[in-house]
Amino acid sequence: MRAALLIACLFLASPSLADCSQQAQVGLGFMNRYLAYLEEIFERRSEQSVADWLAADAQVAPEFVEAYRRLEAEGYAQDSELGWGVDLLLDAQDYPDQGFQFASCSGEPGVVILRGVDWPQFEVAVRVGSPAQGSQVLGAGRVNLPEHARASRSAPAAGE
Helix, strand or coil: CHHHHHHHHHHHHCHHHHHCHHHHHHHHHHHHHHHHHHHHHHCCCCCCCHHHHHHHCCCECHHHHHHHHHHHHHHHHHCCCCCCCCECCCCECCCCCCCEEEEEECCCCCEEEEEECCCCCCEEEEEECCHHHCCCEEEECCECCCHHHCCCCCCCCCCC
16 A cells, blocks of 8 residues: 555656556566566476566566567577566666666656666666557567667766
């Protein structure tokens, strides 16, 4: 209940959210469910593959699942052990421990930017179909997003 109230307050406090509130809500819910799934994998409570987890989520569009499977296969074709070397949905090797919050509506239609609650410099882009399309998640991180719509990643400064 407190989490729902906090999310509602974040939506009301952000005037830029008015343009993409439905997409933000869907994208935020999706990414926070994904982090919960990763925690289950880490704690060995689940062995479900990411692709199977995506396919089981009713808010994930089938084309997103297929794009994930293709991109994952490309990575493993290049390096059979590491694949791309990053989590494709996060477009990174790590993630915020306390989940995500809304950051902004992107200039790209249907794309919202989320930032880490405990790591505000960490951002991830999520593409969500319009409410007329059923507000399904169409892409996240590196999957099904053009490079210009993805969250920027900067290299750490020397000595970091």
